[in-house]
Amino acid sequence: MIILTVLSVILGTVASVFSPKILGDATNIIFAGAHRQGGINFSSLETTICILVGLYVVTFLTSFLQQRFMVVITQSITQRMRRDLRAKLNRLPISYFDQHQNGELMSIATNDVDNIVNGFQQSITSIISSVITFVGVFIMMITISPILTLIVCIIIPGMVLITRIITPRTQQYNMNYFGSLGKLNSQVEESLQGFTVIKSFNGTKNAFKKFDSANEAMVKNG
Numbered sequence: 001m002i003i004l005t006v007l008s009v010i011l012g013t014v015a016s017v018f019s020p021k022i023l024g025d026a027t028n029i030i031f032a033g034a035h036r037q038g039g040i041n042f043s044s045l046e047t048t049i050c051i052l053v054g055l056y057v058v059t060f061l062t063s064f065l066q067q068r069f070m071v072v073i074t075q076s077i078t079q080r081m082r083r084d085l086r087a088k089l090n091r092l093p094i095s096y097f098d099q100h101q102n103g104e105l106m107s108i109a110t111n112d113v114d115n116i117v118n119g120f121q122q123s124i125t126s127i128i129s130s131v132i133t134f135v136g137v138f139i140m141m142i143t144i145s146p147i148l149t150l151i152v153c154i155i156i157p158g159m160v161l162i163t164r165i166i167t168p169r170t171q172q173y174n175m176n177y178f179g180s181l182g183k184l185n186s187q188v189e190e191s192l193q194g195f196t197v198i199k200s201f202n203g204t205k206n207a208f209k210k211f212d213s214a215n216e217a218m219v220k221n222g
Contacts, residue, residue: 001069001072001073002069002073004065004069005065005066005069005073005124006124008062008065008069009062009066009124009125009128009132010128010132011058011062012058012059012061012062012063012066012129013128013132013136014132014136015055015056015058016055016059016133017132017133017136017137017140018055018136019052019055019056019059020140021140022048022051022052022055023052025048026045026048026049026052029041029044029045029048030045033045066125070121070124070125071121073121074117074118074120074121077117077120078113078117081113081116081117082113085108085109085113089105089109101182101183101186101189101190106185106189107178107181107182107185107186108182111178111181111182112178115178173221177218177221179221180214180217180220180221181218183214183217183218184214184215184217184218187210187211187214188211191207
């Protein structure tokens with residue numbers, strides 16, 4: 001299934017890269033025909049348009065197939081990860097659950113697993129598509145305008161440098177955000193489970209204070 005996904009990504013990316021070039025050829029045929037006495041060469045234009053339509057159809061079909069394949073793969077991985085997580089939790093001692101809040105464990109079992117799977121789903125297709133797109137676009141740019149290609153090559157290192165500066169900060173914000181989310185889930189779950197106890201011992205204000213603190217931390221990190 002993964003091999004089929006990779007092949008569909010490669011085929012779709014190649015088709016999407018060459019589509020603008022074929023569209024440009026069709027435009028050149030129309031423009032050249034409008035400025036010559038013989039008029040537009042409709043036979044050549046028809047052939048070019050048919051090729052362009054074929055590339056668009058290939059792009060659409062491969063995009064559909066790769067999304068379909070990745071859904072099947074990620075759902076299988078999600079099922080396996082949650083099954084392994086459940087088996088792991090069943091093997092943990094009771095002291096571990098005493099030291100960790102239930103909401104934090106629930107956040108790991110739901111949000112963290114989903115984030116890992118979603119990242120896996122996007123990374124495979126994105127990496128392959130980005131590499132092929134980069135090579136294909138670079139070749140197209142050289143054939144169209146070497147000067148513009150040189151300008152882009154000068155700009156790209158600056159963009160990479162800015163990305164390397166920003167990425168560590170965003171990763172830290174993500175870690176803080178999901179940590180705050182786990183604490184907020186824990187606070188909500190404990191308040192709901194101990195609702196009767198909180199009301200009986202006049203702990204409503206204290207519960208609201210803890211919730212507001214966790215909520216503010218999550219908003220700040222988000």
